Amino acid sequence: MAESTATTEREFMLDVRTQDMEVNMGPQHPATHGVMRILMRADGEICTGAQPHLGYLHRCAEKIGENVEWLQYLPYTDRYDYLAAMNNNLGYSLAVEKLMGIEIPRRALMIRTICAELNRIGSHLIAFGTYGLDIGAFTPFLYMFREREWMMALFEKICGARLTYSYIRIGGVFNDAPPGWLSEVERFCDVFEEKWQEYVDLLMVNHIFVQRTANIGVISPAMALDFGLSGPMVRGSGIDWDLRRDMPYELYAEIWKAGAFSIPLGKGERGALGDCWDRAYVRVMEMMESIKIVRWCLDSIAPGPVIADIPKTLRVPAGEAYVGIENPRGELGHYVVSDGGKVAVRCRVRGPSFTNLAVVEELMPGTLIADAVAIIGSTDIVVGETDR
Amino acid sequence: MFTEVLSAAPQSGTNAINDFLAGVKPEFVPAWAVPLTAVGIAVGITIALVSVIAMFSTWLERKVSGHIQCRYGPMRAGWHGWLQPLADGVKLLLKEDLVPVGADRVMYVVAPAIVLASVLAALAAYPLAPGFFFADLDLGIFFILAMTSTTTIGVVMAGWSSNSKWSLYGAMREAAQVVAYEIPLGISLLVPIMVAGSFNLLEVSRGQAGMFGMDWYIWPWVNPFMLPCFVLFFIAILAETKRAPFDLPEAESELVAGFMTEYSGIRWSFFFMEEYAAMYLYSVVGAFFFFGGFESPLTWGAAKVFGDGHVLYHCAAGLTLILKGFAGVFLMMWLRWTLPRVRIDQVMTLGYKYLTPLALACVLGGSLWEVFVAPILPWRNG
Numbered sequence: 001m002a003e004s005t006a007t008t009e010r011e012f013m014l015d016v017r018t019q020d021m022e023v024n025m026g027p028q029h030p031a032t033h034g035v036m037r038i039l040m041r042a043d044g045e046i047c048t049g050a051q052p053h054l055g056y057l058h059r060c061a062e063k064i065g066e067n068v069e070w071l072q073y074l075p076y077t078d079r080y081d082y083l084a085a086m087n088n089n090l091g092y093s094l095a096v097e098k099l100m101g102i103e104i105p106r107r108a109l110m111i112r113t114i115c116a117e118l119n120r121i122g123s124h125l126i127a128f129g130t131y132g133l134d135i136g137a138f139t140p141f142l143y144m145f146r147e148r149e150w151m152m153a154l155f156e157k158i159c160g161a162r163l164t165y166s167y168i169r170i171g172g173v174f175n176d177a178p179p180g181w182l183s184e185v186e187r188f189c190d191v192f193e194e195k196w197q198e199y200v201d202l203l204m205v206n207h208i209f210v211q212r213t214a215n216i217g218v219i220s221p222a223m224a225l226d227f228g229l230s231g232p233m234v235r236g237s238g239i240d241w242d243l244r245r246d247m248p249y250e251l252y253a254e255i256w257k258a259g260a261f262s263i264p265l266g267k268g269e270r271g272a273l274g275d276c277w278d279r280a281y282v283r284v285m286e287m288m289e290s291i292k293i294v295r296w297c298l299d300s301i302a303p304g305p306v307i308a309d310i311p312k313t314l315r316v317p318a319g320e321a322y323v324g325i326e327n328p329r330g331e332l333g334h335y336v337v338s339d340g341g342k343v344a345v346r347c348r349v350r351g352p353s354f355t356n357l358a359v360v361e362e363l364m365p366g367t368l369i370a371d372a373v374a375i376i377g378s379t380d381i382v383v384g385e386t387d388r
Numbered sequence: 389m390f391t392e393v394l395s396a397a398p399q400s401g402t403n404a405i406n407d408f409l410a411g412v413k414p415e416f417v418p419a420w421a422v423p424l425t426a427v428g429i430a431v432g433i434t435i436a437l438v439s440v441i442a443m444f445s446t447w448l449e450r451k452v453s454g455h456i457q458c459r460y461g462p463m464r465a466g467w468h469g470w471l472q473p474l475a476d477g478v479k480l481l482l483k484e485d486l487v488p489v490g491a492d493r494v495m496y497v498v499a500p501a502i503v504l505a506s507v508l509a510a511l512a513a514y515p516l517a518p519g520f521f522f523a524d525l526d527l528g529i530f531f532i533l534a535m536t537s538t539t540t541i542g543v544v545m546a547g548w549s550s551n552s553k554w555s556l557y558g559a560m561r562e563a564a565q566v567v568a569y570e571i572p573l574g575i576s577l578l579v580p581i582m583v584a585g586s587f588n589l590l591e592v593s594r595g596q597a598g599m600f601g602m603d604w605y606i607w608p609w610v611n612p613f614m615l616p617c618f619v620l621f622f623i624a625i626l627a628e629t630k631r632a633p634f635d636l637p638e639a640e641s642e643l644v645a646g647f648m649t650e651y652s653g654i655r656w657s658f659f660f661m662e663e664y665a666a667m668y669l670y671s672v673v674g675a676f677f678f679f680g681g682f683e684s685p686l687t688w689g690a691a692k693v694f695g696d697g698h699v700l701y702h703c704a705a706g707l708t709l710i711l712k713g714f715a716g717v718f719l720m721m722w723l724r725w726t727l728p729r730v731r732i733d734q735v736m737t738l739g740y741k742y743l744t745p746l747a748l749a750c751v752l753g754g755s756l757w758e759v760f761v762a763p764i765l766p767w768r769n770g
Contacts, residue, residue: 023553030641045557045732134641136632136729142457208633208728369557370731373642 020048027056031134031373034383040364040372047372050364052357057387065336065347070096070314071170073347078164080351081385083126084328086119086155089168091325094249095334096170098321100314107304108172109251110297114185115155115167116250117290117297121192122151123328124283124290127380131280132203134377135212140203147195150188157181170314172307186298189291196288204284213280214271217363217375224274227359230352231330232286233379236266236279243326251297260296261289276378283380313342320346329353329380349388353381430522434511438504438665443473445664445717452721476657483653488551491650495549500651500658503542507665510535514672515590517706518682518696528589529581532673533574536628536666540566543637546659547647558646561732562637565627568739569634573624575747576617579754580605580677583614583762589673593681599688604680609767613754618678620747622719625670627735629663632724636732664717671716675709684708 026037035056041049061080065073077092078085090112097104129144152162158177159167167174203209219229224237234241242263244252255261264285266278318340324333330352337346356379363375406426413422447462447470454461462469487496513528513535515521525531540563547559583605584592596603605614627634638646648659675681682705690704730738762768 021553029644044560132728136635136639136641137727138453139457139725142459146458202726203728206728208730211734212728212731368731368733370636370639370642370729 061388084123095323105305108306110301131377171310213276218272219274232282237274351385354386442661442664485653490551492549499546500655506538517702550650558637569627572743572747576620596680606678633727672713675712
């Protein structure tokens, strides 16, 4: 009798089969931060494999670069990483300027740095805020939007646009800062420093947040190098690599020498080195460093011209140039080739989000679905830039 | 079910509607029509109650979240947007009612009805005032817990029949979560039940009738294990009502909208009505078993001034309960807009490894206190 029960049980066990489920996360899903699809294999709640599918937002940005004049391409650079448009403008302008060998007025460099750093703050606010959203905290996101709103208002005052600025031009900036703008930036810095503490208290050290992000999605330093990560992704793994110091452009070499900023690194404080918490931590700390850079610029800015004397229709000397800058998401590289004409022969963009996204496929297997969301959030991708 | 409840009513208490109808019944109306009409009125009042609670709660939620997030929330429809729920309701009624291709149609349609019916049934045991209730059940709290846990069946049905993987995930999470948290929820209520010596909500309330709320069960001088019990109870009801930080069944950033991903229009709103009504109901249960139920300085004063049969006394008691209920609802909203969401394994760990043993320890400690300490306390034997 006992034997027959055992047989029945075994048969029953054999009869129950489990099967991995293929789940499409996206193209429209709150956690993918845009129009991206992640094809996920899941065994119940456990993700056994994930493959990001890109291209839903492809707009031929690079090809357009080969078909419009040098100056006309600038507004297209706004559109790939729309959260850090100032930095995109800067990267492209630097590449063209390098080819042309233009001397940029010092005041223009100052204003460029202020704008780029303010935009970095705005971008990190979104990154950290939406990361909170991914983890399930709604309110910090809106607090961060409040400060970002001020940042956008500042940009609106200086260039009239709130998201796609095209303010940093080849040769300098579009126009000088309006009267009182610099003192308002200073006020912003003062207020932001206070509010920053609020975000740290509310989200960064929140017990649930730490529990959800520490030891999740651990990128070892070796792995970070293997995947060619950059920006907060690589610094989160403890690798001291920041283009502002290591391949300086603009005034950053001078600012670094003056000791105005430091480079925060992930230390594995709450879990393993290179986990999601470390990456979020690096972003949060970087906001304060950006404030310090802005303050340094505000202290040393002097009146003067803001744009070099360049012709309306640029003819860039034949040659090629690559400039990589520290975008909020990592290394944003522009590679431009000119044959001396009005149009680029090649306009290649190396986007940080695209490169950083590759690591997701490696991190996801074996995590829970909620962790998968946390991992995607911690890469801080902007789909406009992965697809370009 | 209501007929059973009402037929049981004469033994366990009085039924205001039934008595009233019996009193004004004209000669030509047969006697059996009285309980039926009473049932009809009671059902009507319950449905209206759920709708009003849900509507007010959605408004409250939007205002609370708005003010927490440095916004105003709805401001256009009426004074401070108080007509907003009405506008939302009209919009939801007019929306297209979709059934996804490949969905199990019958289950898909029935699921929201089951979800709403469970909380409607549970509200039958909710006394509006000491003298106005549909059913004064001796096992009142037992009935409420049994009925509200029926919600899970509807949620699982909704998730399963939607033919969507996200819905399925939501449903499975709900099932796992509710099973894990029913246990500490039930156990944590045992201590106040022991102190009160009754499952009957009205009697539990009557047991806390001291002046200035000094006899509320939450106070440590009544039973020091009551406070930890309340904390456990509150965590458990957050999980039971799928509120943040335990809103995993509908985790927006993970599962799109969980088990109600595919629902639209008025069916979708049924889930919301259930959620808010359940929040209120559990808060009221918490108020009954820990915070004095109907009893408050206001009720005490009304009883002194008007006497405890007066209609104003009943109004004061009902108002007290409503305020206490919405205080709980507010607390749940406050938490929702403050905390991040926990992960499914953390939910399970918390439920099984911490809450359940702690609840059992509280019951042990609380019952030892009741047996050995409470008899020698002068204020417990007054």
